[in-house]
Amino acid sequence: MAMEPVKAKSSSLLHSIKLVAWSFLGIRSRAGYQEDLARVNPMHVLAVGLVGVVLLVLGLILLATWVVGK
Numbered sequence: 001m002a003m004e005p006v007k008a009k010s011s012s013l014l015h016s017i018k019l020v021a022w023s024f025l026g027i028r029s030r031a032g033y034q035e036d037l038a039r040v041n042p043m044h045v046l047a048v049g050l051v052g053v054v055l056l057v058l059g060l061i062l063l064a065t066w067v068v069g070k
Contacts, residue, residue, distance in 0.1 A: 016044035
């Protein structure tokens with residue numbers, strides 16, 4: 001059984017969000033990784049990654065403030 005090559009589909013913002021979320025968790029299958037490489041738009045990933053990092057840092061700051069404040 002021959003494997004079919006991954007078709008390059010247009011990258012969407014939702015796909016980039018899912019890609020960055022999986023990257024934050026650090027788990028991804030090899031097949032999923034190969035599919036992401038074929039479909040990814042680097043500018044979308046950069047923008048979503050930066051927003052994700054800012055939200056993560058702000059969430060940690062709010063959590064620390066809430067815990068220390070009690």
